[in-house]
Each structure stands twice: as C-alpha cells, then as structure tokens.
Amino acid sequence: MQIVVIGGGAAGTTAALEIRKKMRDASITIIESQKYSEYSPCALPFVVGGHIAQFKDILIHSDSFYSTIAKIDLRLETTVSSIDREAKEVICDKERVAYDKLVLATGSYPFRPPIKGIDAIDTSERIFLLKSIDDAKRVDACASTAKRALIVGAGLVGMEMAVALWERGISVTVLEALPTAMPQMLDPDMGKIVIEHLRSLGIDIRLKIPVEEIADNGKEVKVTTEEGILTYDMCIIACGVRANMRLASSAGLSVGNGIIVSDTMVTSDPDIYACGDCCESVCAVTGKSILSQLGSTAVRQAKVVASQMAGGLKRFRPTFNTSITQLCNLHIASVGATLTQANINNMGALSSRFKGSTLPDYYPGGNDIFIKLIFTEDKKIIGGQIIGEQGVLDRINVLSTVMQLDGDLDFIYNMETAYTPPLSPTIDPLSWAAEMAIKKCEKHHKKR
Amino acid sequence: MQIVVIGGGAAGTTAALEIRKKMRDASITIIESQKYSEYSPCALPFVVGGHIAQFKDILIHSDSFYSTIAKIDLRLETTVSSIDREAKEVICDKERVAYDKLVLATGSYPFRPPIKGIDAIDTSERIFLLKSIDDAKRVDACASTAKRALIVGAGLVGMEMAVALWERGISVTVLEALPTAMPQMLDPDMGKIVIEHLRSLGIDIRLKIPVEEIADNGKEVKVTTEEGILTYDMCIIACGVRANMRLASSAGLSVGNGIIVSDTMVTSDPDIYACGDCCESVCAVTGKSILSQLGSTAVRQAKVVASQMAGGLKRFRPTFNTSITQLCNLHIASVGATLTQANINNMGALSSRFKGSTLPDYYPGGNDIFIKLIFTEDKKIIGGQIIGEQGVLDRINVLSTVMQLDGDLDFIYNMETAYTPPLSPTIDPLSWAAEMAIKKCEKHHKKR
Numbered sequence: 009m010q011i012v013v014i015g016g017g018a019a020g021t022t023a024a025l026e027i028r029k030k031m032r033d034a035s036i037t038i039i040e041s042q043k044y045s046e047y048s049p050c051a052l053p054f055v056v057g058g059h060i061a062q063f064k065d066i067l068i069h070s071d072s073f074y075s076t077i078a079k080i081d082l083r084l085e086t087t088v089s090s091i092d093r094e095a096k097e098v099i100c101d102k103e104r105v106a107y108d109k110l111v112l113a114t115g116s117y118p119f120r121p122p123i124k125g126i127d128a129i130d131t132s133e134r135i136f137l138l139k140s141i142d143d144a145k146r147v148d149a150c151a152s153t154a155k156r157a158l159i160v161g162a163g164l165v166g167m168e169m170a171v172a173l174w175e176r177g178i179s180v181t182v183l184e185a186l187p188t189a190m191p192q193m194l195d196p197d198m199g200k201i202v203i204e205h206l207r208s209l210g211i212d213i214r215l216k217i218p219v220e221e222i223a224d225n226g227k228e229v230k231v232t233t234e235e236g237i238l239t240y241d242m243c244i245i246a247c248g249v250r251a252n253m254r255l256a257s258s259a260g261l262s263v264g265n266g267i268i269v270s271d272t273m274v275t276s277d278p279d280i281y282a283c284g285d286c287c288e289s290v291c292a293v294t295g296k297s298i299l300s301q302l303g304s305t306a307v308r309q310a311k312v313v314a315s316q317m318a319g320g321l322k323r324f325r326p327t328f329n330t331s332i333t334q335l336c337n338l339h340i341a342s343v344g345a346t347l348t349q350a351n352i353n354n355m356g357a358l359s360s361r362f363k364g365s366t367l368p369d370y371y372p373g374g375n376d377i378f379i380k381l382i383f384t385e386d387k388k389i390i391g392g393q394i395i396g397e398q399g400v401l402d403r404i405n406v407l408s409t410v411m412q413l414d415g416d417l418d419f420i421y422n423m424e425t426a427y428t429p430p431l432s433p434t435i436d437p438l439s440w441a442a443e444m445a446i447k448k449c450e451k452h453h454k455k456r
Numbered sequence: 457m458q459i460v461v462i463g464g465g466a467a468g469t470t471a472a473l474e475i476r477k478k479m480r481d482a483s484i485t486i487i488e489s490q491k492y493s494e495y496s497p498c499a500l501p502f503v504v505g506g507h508i509a510q511f512k513d514i515l516i517h518s519d520s521f522y523s524t525i526a527k528i529d530l531r532l533e534t535t536v537s538s539i540d541r542e543a544k545e546v547i548c549d550k551e552r553v554a555y556d557k558l559v560l561a562t563g564s565y566p567f568r569p570p571i572k573g574i575d576a577i578d579t580s581e582r583i584f585l586l587k588s589i590d591d592a593k594r595v596d597a598c599a600s601t602a603k604r605a606l607i608v609g610a611g612l613v614g615m616e617m618a619v620a621l622w623e624r625g626i627s628v629t630v631l632e633a634l635p636t637a638m639p640q641m642l643d644p645d646m647g648k649i650v651i652e653h654l655r656s657l658g659i660d661i662r663l664k665i666p667v668e669e670i671a672d673n674g675k676e677v678k679v680t681t682e683e684g685i686l687t688y689d690m691c692i693i694a695c696g697v698r699a700n701m702r703l704a705s706s707a708g709l710s711v712g713n714g715i716i717v718s719d720t721m722v723t724s725d726p727d728i729y730a731c732g733d734c735c736e737s738v739c740a741v742t743g744k745s746i747l748s749q750l751g752s753t754a755v756r757q758a759k760v761v762a763s764q765m766a767g768g769l770k771r772f773r774p775t776f777n778t779s780i781t782q783l784c785n786l787h788i789a790s791v792g793a794t795l796t797q798a799n800i801n802n803m804g805a806l807s808s809r810f811k812g813s814t815l816p817d818y819y820p821g822g823n824d825i826f827i828k829l830i831f832t833e834d835k836k837i838i839g840g841q842i843i844g845e846q847g848v849l850d851r852i853n854v855l856s857t858v859m860q861l862d863g864d865l866d867f868i869y870n871m872e873t874a875y876t877p878p879l880s881p882t883i884d885p886l887s888w889a890a891e892m893a894i895k896k897c898e899k900h901h902k903k904r
Contacts, residue, residue: 018882048816051877059878065818304875307882311870322870332874341874368496370513402850404874405884409854412871413861422759422770423860426780426789426852427752429499430507434466434755436853 009034011317012098012107014088014255016040017049019284019306020113021068024080026314037081037105038074039088039098044141045071050303052144053165056151057172063141063148091259093277109279109317112256112267113310116249116285116301121160124221124232126245132224135243138169147244154178154241158231160219162189164333166246167202170211171335180211181240183233185218193331193342197361198380198393205338251286251299264288266299271323273313281317283309292326292411293345293390294353300327330408332401339400343408344391347382357382357390358452360445364437366399371429379403379441385452387417387445403438417442417449457482459765460546460555462536462703464488465497467732467754468561469516472528474762485529485553486522487536487546492589493519498751500592501613504599505620511589511596539707541725557727559761560704560715564697564733564749569608572669572680574693580672583691586617595692602626602689606679608667610637612781614694615650618659619783628659629688631681633666641779641790645809646828646841653786699734699747712736714747719771720764721757729765731757740774740859741793741838742801748775778856780849787848791856792839795830805830805838806900808893812885814847819877827851827889833900835865835893851886865890865897 011027013020016038024036046068054060074082083100090099097104118137120126128135136147147169151157157173159166162184174180182189188196189203203213221232222243229243251266262268262276266288273281284306291298305327315322332341350357359382367374377396383389392407394400410420420442427434459475461468464486472484492515499514508514522530531548538547545552566585568574576583584595595617599605605621607614610632622628630637636644637651651661669680670691677691699714710716710724714736721729732754739746753775763770780789798805807830815822825844831837840855842848858868868890875882 048818048877048882050875051816051818054819054877059820060818061820068818302875303882304873308870308872325870328872330872330874331876332879333876334878339879343874368499370496370499370508370516371502372507372509399849401847401874401879402853405850406853406857408872408874409857409863410861413858413863413867415857415861419861422756422773424756424776424778424856425752426778426791426849426856427498427750428779428781429496429502430782431780431787431849434496434751 010106010108011036011111012105013038013111013113014098015113015115015284015286016042016045016082016084017113017115017284017306018046018303019115019310020111021046022307022310023111023113023283023313025078026311027317028078028080030314030318030320035081036079037083039083039086039100039105041085041087042140042142043085045069045074045082045084047141048303049139052138052141053168053172056144056148056169057175063145088255091255093259093280096279107279109281111313112275112280112282112286113284114252114255114286117252118245119248119250121245121247123219125223128222128224129245134224134229134241135222135245137245138165139249147242150242151176151178156240157181158183158229158238158240158243159246160243161246161248162186162213162215163192163246163248164190166244167206167335168333169244169246170206174209174211181238182211182213183217183219183231184213184215187216189213189215190340191346191348193340193346194393195346195348195380198378198395201378201395202335202338202340206335209336249285249301253286256282256286264297271325272316273309273324274316281313283313289324290326291345292328294349294355295326296353298329300329302329302331304330328408328411330404332404337397339396339398341394341400341404342392343404344389344411345382346391346393350382350390355390356384358385358445358448359383360441360448362437362441362444364440365433366396366437367431368429368433375399377403377437379437381417381441381445383417383445383449385449387449389416403436406438417445421446458554458556459484459559460553461486461559461561462546463561463563463732463734464490464493464530464532465561465563465732465754466494466751467563467758468559469494470755470758471559471561471731471761473526474759475765476526476528478762478766478768483529484527485531487531487534487548487553489533489535490588490590491533493517493522493530493532495589496751497587500586500589501616501620504592504596504617505623511593514589536703539703541707541728544727555727557729557765560723560728560730560734561732561758562700562703562734565700566693567696567698569667569693569695571608571667573671576670576672577693582672582677582689583670583693585693586613587697595690598690599624599626604688605629606631606677606686606688606691607694608691609694609696610634610661610663611640611694611696612638614692615654615783616781617692617694618654622657622659629686630659630661631665631667631679632661632663635664637661637663638788639794639796641788641794642841643794643796643828646826646843649826649843650783650786650788654783657784697733697749701734704730704734712745719773721761721772722764729761731761737772738774739793740776742797742803743774744801746777748777750777750779752778776856776859778852780852785845787844787846789842789848789852790840791852792837792859793830794839794841798830798838803838804832806833806893806896807831808889808896810885810889810892812888813881814844814885815879816877816881823847825851825885827885829865829889829893831865831893831897833897835897837864851884854886865893869894
C-alpha cells in the first residue's frame with residue numbers, strides 16, 4: 009500500500025507514524041514544502057521569549073529518525089501543485105507521486121487583514137506574520153535590536169508574542185480592533201483579567217483601535233489608526249489563521265471553512281483523508297462546524313486517520329476545544345463555548361463567575377483562581393474559562409473530562425477530588441463554582 | 457428543630473454549617489471534647505515541618521464565627537458519655553442535651569499496635585501518637601531539641617511525619633513491619649519509588665522490621681526489634697486509625713468497622729446520622745464496606761447529611777478514595793483499588809506502569825511522572841497511582857473523574873486535554889499510559 013501524506017507538521021507526521029505502527033509494510037511518504045520536519049509551532053513564541061534555547065530544539069525528531077527508524081520517505085522543500093484524483097497521483101514540481109491513500113495535512117496560513125499596505129509583509133524586514141519557524145527566526149533577529157514593537161491583534165498568538173517580546177525588554181503595544189482580547193477562548197469579563205494583568209506589567213494593550221494603514225519606511229514601521237500615526241521598530245500581524253485548503257479545493261473535494269471530513273476523517277473522496285488545521289471539526293457544544301486548529305486536535309485526528317486506514321474503528325468525536333496558554337505568570341484556559349458564542353447560537357445560556365483559591369486559606373503560597381462556567385438552566389455545562397497563576401491546567405482538564413463524559417453541574421458539585429494541604433483545598437474551587445452555578449439555575453427557575 | 461452534632465471536626469462542622477445554610481431557624485449545637493473548634497488535622501505534619509507558621513493558623517473559623525455569624529452553639533471541652541435514644545437526649549458530664557436529629561461525627565482514634573510497653577504513650581514525653589493538635593504540639597516541642605527520631609509505621613501519616621521531622625534537621629528512621637510503604641495508596645512497585653526518593657534524601661526507611669518493645673527511660677526511647685535495641689530522642693507511633701464508634705455502639709446502633717450508614721448517611725436509627733471518619737463507606741470499585749477516612753470524604757458526607765435533613769435528595773455515592781500527599785518534592789496520589797487490593801478481591805486485574813514527562817521534551821523544567829493503571833481485561837479502570845514532582849494533582853483528578861463517570865481506558869486514550877508547551881505535552885501522559893494499558897488488554901486476549 010502506497011500512502012502519501014501532504015504536510016509534515018504535527019497532523020501529517022503523527023498520521024504517518026501512527027500508520028507505521030499499525031501497517032508495517034506500507035510505503036509511507038511525507039511531502040513538506042518547508043525545509044523543516046515536524047516542529048512545534050505552538051512553541052515559537054516561547055523560543056522568541058527565551059524559554060527554549062534554540063529553534064532547533066523544537067524539532068520533534070531528527071531527520072535520520074524518519075528514514076532509519078520510522079522508514080518514512082520524508083521529502084522536505086517539496087511543493088505539491090495539485091492532486092490528480094483519477095490517476096491517484098500527487099503532482100509536485102518535478103515528479104508525480106502515486107498513492108493508494110492520501111492524507112491532506114496542509115495546515116493553516118496566517119490571515120492578512122484588510123489593512124492598507126499589508127503586502128509590505130512580503131518584503132519588509134520589520135513587519136511579520138508569525139506562522140513558521142522561518143517567520144519566527146526573522147522576528148527573533150529583528151527583536152535583538154528593536155526597542156518598540158507593535159502587535160496587531162490580541163488573539164492567542166498576538167498575546168503570546170506580546171509577552172515574548174516584552175520578556176526581551178522591548179516596549180510592546182498591542183492594537184486590537186475588537187473590544188476584547190482572546191475572544192475565541194474568553195468572554196470580555198475574563199479577557200479583562202488578562203488585559204489588566206499584562207497592562208500592570210507594562211504591556212500597552214489598546215482595544216477597539218483598528219489599524220488603517222501600515223508602511224515600512226526602511227527604518228521604522230509607520231502605523232496609521234484613528235488616533236494618528238504611530239511608529240515602531242517592528243510589527244507582527246497576528247490576526248488569526250485560515251485553513252489551507254487550496255489543494256483540496258482545486259481537486260474538487262468538498263470544502264467549507266476547511267476541508268469537510270466525516271468522523272472517520274475521510275474527505276468527499278474515500279481514498280483521501282484530512283486532519284489538522286486544514287479541516288473542519290464539529291463543536292461538541294453547538295453542533296456546528298468549526299475550525300479547531302489546536303495542536304492537540306491535530307494529533308487526535310491523525311490517530312483516527314491511522315486507525316481507519318488500518319481497518320480500525322476509531323472515530324473523531326465532536327470537539328470541546330480544550331485549550332490553555334501561559335502569558336507571563338498567568339495560566340489561561342478554556343473549554344466549550346464562551347457565553348458570547350453560546351448567545352450567538354441561542355443556547356439560552358446562563359453563566360456565573362467564582363473566585364477561589366488553589367490552596368487552603370491557612371497554607372502559604374495559594375493563588376486566586378477565577379472560574380467562569382457557562383451552562384443551561386437544567387445544569388448542562390456549555391463551557392468554562394479558568395484563569396490563575398497555578399492550578400489552571402488541573403481544573404480545565406477535569407472540567408473538560410466532565411463535559412466529554414456528559415457530567416453536569418451536580419456532578420461537579422459532588423465530585424471527589426484529591427486533597428492535601430500543600431497542594432489542594434478540601435473542596436475544589438471547581439465544586440464551589442458549580443455550587444454557585446446551581447444556585448443561579450435555581451434562581452432562574454424561580455423567576456419564571 | 458433541635459439538631460445536635462457530636463464532634464467539631466471537619467465532618468461535624470461542615471454538617472452544622474451546611475444545615476445552617478438550608479435551615480435558617482434550626483437550633484444547632486456542636487459538642488466537641490477537645491478545646492479547639494474545627495481545624496485541619498491533615499495540616500498537622502505541615503505545621504511541624506515548618507510550612508505553616510503556627511498551630512492556630514489551621515483553625516478554620518474564629519470562635520466568634522460560630523456564635524455570631526453561623527448561630528451555632530459550639531460547646532468545646534464537653535464530653536458526651538452516652539446517647540439516650542428513647543428520650544432523644546445526649547448525655548454529657550453535667551447535663552443532657554435534647555435533640556430532634558443527631559449527627560455523629562466522632563471521627564477516629566489512633567490504633568495502638570500490640571507492642572510491649574506501648575502504654576508508655578500515655579505518660580511519656582518522648583513517645584507520641586499523632587492525631588490531635590495537642591499531640592502535634594507535644595511532638596513539636598520535643599522536636600525542638602531532638603536529634604534522632606523514630607517513626608513506627610510507613611503509612612501516610614508516618615511518612616508525612618518522617619518528612620516533617622527530617623525538614624527540621626532531625627535524623628529520622630522509619631520502621632515498618634510490612635514489606636512496603638503506604639499500602640493503602642500504593643502497590644509495592646510504586647511504594648518503592650517513594651522509599652528510594654526519601655532514602656536518597658537521608659531518611660532511613662526500614663521495611664519488615666516489627667517493633668517488639670518500646671520504653672522511655674526518662675532520657676531516651678529504647679526500641680527493641682529483631683535487630684537489637686535502638687535508641688532515639690523521640691518516637692511517633694503512626695500505625696493507622698480506627699473509627700471512633702464507642703457512642704454509636706453503646707447506643708445500640710449498627711456498627712461494623714465503622715458506624716453503618718445508608719447512602720443518605722442515616723444510621724440504623726432514622727433520627728441519627730453519621731459522617732466522616734467514624735462511619736463506613738462503600739468502595740466504588742470493590743463494592744465492599746471500607747473506612748474512607750479522608751478529609752474530602754468527611755466534607756462530602758456532611759453535605760449529604762445536611763441535604764437529607766433539609767428534605768433534599770443528595771446521596772453519598774460509593775467512593776473511589778481519591779487521595780494525594782506531598783513528601784518532600786514528591787507528589788503521590790491514588791484512586792480506586794491498588795493491584796494488591798484488587799487481587800485480594802479476585803477482580804482479575806491487570807496493570808501497567810508508564811513513565812512520562814509533564815512537559816514536551818523540548819521545554820525546560822519538565823519532570824518524570826510515573827503512572828500505574830489497574831484495570832480489567834475489558835478496559836474497565838479499577839484504580840491508578842501517580843507519582844512525580846509536579847502535575848500529579850492534575851492527573852489523579854482527571855483519572856478519578858473518568859472513573860466517577862464510568863469512562864474506560866479507551867476514553868482516556870482518546871480524551872481531549874489542554875496543551876501549551878510551558879504547561880503540558882500535546883498528548884497527556886495519562887493517555888500514553890492508557891495506550892500501554894490497552895495493549896496489555898489486547899495481549900491478554902490473544903493469550904487466552
């Protein structure tokens with residue numbers, strides 16, 4: 009069996025390696041346009057911020073690993089121009105590669121917002137997108153002399169890069185057109201906690217300020233907003249990503265906002281699978297198609313591809329998009345829908361916010377933890393957001409597990425958690441938060 | 457309604473306060489034999505170890521809180537001698553207190569092992585049990601001059617006290633009659649990780665050495681074992697606790713190893729409830745009666761008492777005994793049955809052990825995490841043990857949540873967890889551990 013994987017990122021490489029585990033005799037080829045084998049794109053801000061010593065550290069495997077251990081034909085710097093579905097061939101610059109089964113793991117690309125002069129990105133040494141290791145290397149080089157940096161966009165990557173540059177002693181401004189930060193993960197009230205924390209450290213975050221024009225005059229970046237013209241030594245455009253579905257689309261596969269796949273990760277062509285940032289998922293809460301675009305989703309989808317290809321039964325379930333990041337000392341996590349998203353979907357959502365502590369009051373070193381729960385009047389959990397300086401990963405994973413296993417607020421209120429004074433309180437803050445949410449449900453019922 | 461609670465520990469106090477929340481007009485009395493209102497007994501080793509500044513810090517509420525805010529009649533240093541169920545009165549030293557509903561939260565007492573001379577405990581200034589705040593104060597005073605300490609018993613409290621005294625610069629020896637440490641939480645292979653860690657720090661832990669005789673000669677503690685006579689400046693007997701069911705038993709209530717209660721926490725007398733260390737629970741994994749004796753269990757049981765008393769529907773479900781402790785830098789957690797316990801119950805258990813890392817390989821600061829899973833051949837989870845220097849609370853709570861919601865190994869293998877390089881790997885170590893366990897199930901099926 010000839011298996012070809014287009015894309016050597018987390019999705020493609022995991023698919024290839026998992027297929028290798030299950031199908032010892034398959035011929036497996038990965039075609040990747042960049043010159044790097046799999047690396048962690050989520051780690052790029054943390055290399056720029058100095059937490060990881062070198063860019064090469066984030067490469068997951070050595071190049072020899074692919075040929076020698078995994079027996080995978082990894083073709084770097086090779087671009088696929090099209091797919092010939094009838095001939096079952098992938099057409100590259102210089103050759104055609106035949107496949108029995110094809111995996112599209114073409115990832116995503118950064119969105120270029122409609123800002124006048126945005127195409128300066130293609131040539132400027134001061135204005136960057138941040139997607140690839142090469143992008144990050146150019147940012148890193150520029151940051152070594154820059155004193156003032158602008159980030160356009162207060163989404164996840166924008167905020168992570170703002171912190172990374174701030175950690176290098178650069179004066180950082182973030183301009184965001186929307187009235188809130190990180191809206192994919194956080195409602196405005198929770199986003200405010202993050203914004204205020206970063207502002208208190210000296211990062212200048214300005215909301216509701218769309219950038220109208222951007223230009224590189226050879227020395228500085230000039231940015232025009234309604235407030236006038238501002239100048240910076242460098243600028244990163246971080247306005248989200250889009251699914252890279254060009255190949256799929258031109259090959260006539262079904263696409264929406266991403267490549268459309270079934271829960272077996274098969275596209276509209278039964279011999280072509282897709283996984284990772286390039287394809288659509290189903291939101292477990294709203295039931296709607298979404299772009300999950302998390303590294304963890306990519307890897308779990310890739311495992312489904314491998315299972316299916318080897319005749320297995322694994323399916324990709326609707327996703328809760330459990331996610332987390334760290335901005336300076338603040339851990340910020342989210343699962344399911346925000347209240348804003350729930351309202352857009354007319355889910356009749358209620359919400360409550362609880363501030364607890366990660367340790368018993370008497371034990372030194374505890375931290376505040378903010379928990380927002382979003383739920384229906386019958387105590388079904390729609391989503392949650394958690395922010396604090398510790399203990400956030402714990403709680404978001406427990407909350408996500410409860411949602412994945414269809415537990416409700418009553419379950420969280422009554423659930424067992426492990427207790428010892430130096431690590432956790434007798435009753436977990438999640439249970440307190442659920443108690444408050446249940447009271448809100450009861451009040452809501454009384455009102456009606 | 458006159459409600460009397462016997463015992464002012466976590467169970468009794470939580471019951472009283474939760475009843476107050478639900479029944480504004482009830483008359484609530486707590487009768488407590490000690491001179492302290494509720495404190496955290498689990499915190500005692502951490503006060504002795506110097507992590508918490510003073511014993512008074514671990515008192516949960518001020519004395520005025522009870523009278524002024526909670527409107528609870530708290531009677532300290534008052535001993536109940538018996539219960540007159542016909543008259544519905546509690547008989548104290550000097551008076552009888554009438555009740556409509558009675559809550560027994562009489563807790564547990566330390567077991568006195570059959571060691572010759574053990575009664576020296578009652579008078580010695582060098583040999584101690586560790587149960588109450590007064591016990592801990594005496595230990596604390598003795599530790600201020602002691603150079604060599606002996607702990608008899610390598611259970612949870614014994615190990616916590618060994619570390620606490622070691623942290624004060626005392627040379628510590630632990631003698632354990634059994635061939636393993638902390639057997640209620642850990643199988644021998646996992647216990648070994650803990651023992652080796654503590655030994656590497658200089659704590660001398662000796663297994664399979666029963667203490668035959670103990671004596672205080674006025675200057676030192678002399679301890680006789682098969683290896684000869686050893687001398688120490690102080691000694692703590694930490695051989696577990698027993699349910700304090702004297703009052704219940706002499707009042708004719710049904711008792712086993714603890715006071716027997718239904719899932720509504722009612723005893724064999726419908727007007728008498730019990731909660732906390734004094735009563736039996738059902739083990740969710742084996743279905744057998746056990747003594748849970750965790751602070752978290754006590755609090756959750758107390759909430760059921762309050763709900764039931766107020767006409768609510770809450771019931772206490774069988775427990776998974778989710779538990780955790782910290783010994784020096786090591787976090788040690790357990791849920792469900794150990795393999796040893798599963799085998800005693802003929803559960804046909806399999807097990808697997810996985811060593812993972814809490815962070816991606818490329819991110820500095822990750823730690824090893826050891827995960828042992830116990831499961832049946834059809835992938836049902838029976839228990840788990842987790843040890844590491846970080847990230848243990850996270851995983852034990854997720855594992856416990858999965859067990860509480862009846863998820864299996866397949867669920868853990870496929871589950872969503874939150875990922876960001878500074879906090880967690882793309883695939884959680886729990887999922888890797890589940891993958892290994894599933895393989896073990898598959899091998900087991902092939903063999904048969």
